[in-house]
Every structure is written in structure tokens, then in C-alpha cells.
Amino acid sequence: MSDILSNENRVNAINAASVHNLKDGVFNCPFCHALQAAYDAISMHSFSYSNGLLHTVVYVTCHVCGETSICLVSSYHPIVGDKIDFNSTEFAEQLLFPTDGSKDAPSLNPDMPTDAAKTYKEAADILDKSPRSAVALLRLALQQLVDSLIIGSGNLDTKIGKLVQNGLSVRIQQMLDSIRVIGNNAVHPGQIDLSDHDDAKHIALSLFSMINAIVQSEITDQHSLDEIYKMIPDGQKQHIDQRDSH
Ligand SMILES: [Zn+2]
Numbered sequence: 001m002s003d004i005l006s007n008e009n010r011v012n013a014i015n016a017a018s019v020h021n022l023k024d025g026v027f028n029c030p031f032c033h034a035l036q037a038a039y040d041a042i043s044m045h046s047f048s049y050s051n052g053l054l055h056t057v058v059y060v061t062c063h064v065c066g067e068t069s070i071c072l073v074s075s076y077h078p079i080v081g082d083k084i085d086f087n088s089t090e091f092a093e094q095l096l097f098p099t100d101g102s103k104d105a106p107s108l109n110p111d112m113p114t115d116a117a118k119t120y121k122e123a124a125d126i127l128d129k130s131p132r133s134a135v136a137l138l139r140l141a142l143q144q145l146v147d148s149l150i151i152g153s154g155n156l157d158t159k160i161g162k163l164v165q166n167g168l169s170v171r172i173q174q175m176l177d178s179i180r181v182i183g184n185n186a187v188h189p190g191q192i193d194l195s196d197h198d199d200a201k202h203i204a205l206s207l208f209s210m211i212n213a214i215v216q217s218e219i220t221d222q223h224s225l226d227e228i229y230k231m232i233p234d235g236q237k238q239h240i241d242q243r244d245s246h
Contacts, residue, residue, distance in 0.1 A: 030098055032065035033108040033121055039063055057096070064110070070097040104128075104201075106208050109215040111223070116144040120211065123204070131200035132186050138207045139183020142176065145211065149218055156180050163218075172217050175210040182207065 029037045042059045054075055061068045072094045095103065105124035108117055123137035143156050150159040160168075160176050168176075182203060185192040194200040232240075 027060060027062070028107040029062040029064060029067070030069055030095060030103075031062060031067035031121075033105070033117075033124060034062065034064040034110050037062045037064045058093075069095060072096055104205060105134075106205070106212060109212045109220060111219045112212075112215045113145060113148040113219075116141045116148070116211075119144060120208070123208070127201065127204055131197060131204040132194045134204040135183055135186040135194060135200065135207060138179055138204065138211060139186065141211060142179045142183065142214075145214065146176070169217070172214055175214055179207050179210055 027037050027039045028034070029039075040061045040063070042061075043056050056073045058071045058073050059068050060071055074093070105127050108120050108124075112120060119137055119141035123134040123141065126137065127134040146156055146159045146163070150162050154162070157180065160173065160180065163176070164173055182192055182194075184190065186194055192203075194203065
């Protein structure tokens with residue numbers, strides 16, 4: 001077997017592999033921050049160095065938002081059959097475009113309501129330059145999220161109280177209050193010091209994860225439960241209602 005592929009075969013090998021295997025099948029879109037977005041990949045240009053490392057510029061179009069990112073995909077062969085082995089640990093990719101935004105911010109839960117998701121993305125974009133701004137924006141994203149869960153007037157504090165009355169878990173309530181209080185500190189002078197860049201970034205990263213966990217609990221898991229509960233026959237539901245009314 002030859003260890004040298006023609007350029008055409010190299011491009012085809014990367015095309016075939018990267019459509020399914022870009023970063024082990026996970027494409028975290030830097031535009032909409034969709035987690036594991038479906039995507040199309042088109043190899044634009046392949047070139048390699050004498051040490052056998054093959055670099056290819058790949059255009060990746062996200063199926064969620066339709067935006068196109070540009071990645072540099074690099075791999076050493078081993079070649080398996082006539083294809084490059086993308087399961088190799090030496091397979092790597094680097095985002096070339098867009099250059100804005102932090103690679104550290106976790107991808108957002110795709111069930112996040114649109115306006116909160118837009119603010120979350122804005123927070124991710126500013127994270128490296130100003131983590132304190134990211135914290136303030138996450139506080140706003142939380143307000144937008146809670147406004148979609150509890151319709152009507154009332155400030156964030158009051159609405160969190162209503163969610164607690166409706167049976168919110170203590171863990172989620174603590175997350176909500178953490179984002180609310182720390183976010184307030186990012187805007188108004190308070191007792192939580194966000195002046196140190198690294199400390200503030202560390203806190204911001206926790207808040208990104210928390211807001212995703214809140215969406216997971218209150219929207220994603222709730223939808224799944226509603227779907228399953230719909231399958232229970234009406235007679236059984238009446239029995240359950242009667243049981244719990246005593
Ligand atoms: Zn996208």
C-alpha cells in the first residue's frame with residue numbers, strides 16, 4: 001500500500017470522513033452555539049508537509065443557523081484502506097473563522113428560548129475580553145429565560161419565588177439565585193469581587209453551565225416528561241388525580 005495519496009484522493013478522504021466525524025461527530029457551532037449541530041463540510045484546499053501531516057481547510061455549514069465556519073483539519077496518516085484514519089489521536093481541528101468569541105464558553109442548550117439564547121451568545125462572544133460583561137449579560141439571559149417560564153409582570157426575585165412555589169428543586173433554585181445575585185454584582189458595586197479577570201472568567205464559566213442546566217431541567221426534561229405522561233390512559237390519570245387529592 002502506498003502511503004502517498006493523490007491530492008484528489010486526499011480531499012475525497014477528508015470529505016467522506018469529516019462529514020460524519022468532524023471532532024468525533026460533534027460540531028459546536030461558533031455562531032449559534034448549538035450543541036452537536038448537524039452540518040455540511042466541504043473541503044476547499046488540502047496541503048501537507050514533508051513530515052506527513054496533512055492539513056485541509058474545511059468549510060462547515062451549520063444546519064441550525066445556516067452560518068459557515070472555516071476549520072483547519074490536520075491529521076497524520078495512518079491510512080486505512082484508501083482513507084485517512086480520523087480516529088487517530090493525532091487528528092486535530094482548529095477554528096479559523098469566526099475569530100470572535102471564546103472557545104471556552106459551553107455550547108448552549110438548543111431548547112433555550114430565542115431571546116435568552118441570543119443574549120447567551122453575546123455573553124460567549126465577550127467572555128475573553130470582559131468576563132464581567134459576560135456575567136452581566138448572563139444575568140439578563142436568566143431574566144429572559146424566567147420571563148418565558150413565568151409569564152406576566154414581576155421582577156426576577158419574585159418570579160423565582162413563584163417557581164419555588166410551583167415545586168422548583170432546591171438545586172435549580174440555588175442556580176437561579178446564584179446567577180441573579182452574581183449578575184447584580186457585575187453591574188452594581190457589591191460584595192462579590194469580579195475585578196480580577198481570571199476569577200471573573202471562572203465565575204462566568206460556572207454561570208454558563210448553570211443556565212444550561214436550568215434549561216435542561218425546566219424545559220428539556222419537562223418536555224420529555226410531558227411526552228411520556230401523555231401516553232398514560234385517561235382512566236389511570238383520573239385514578240392518580242383522585243389519589244393525590246386526598
Ligand atoms: Zn449554527
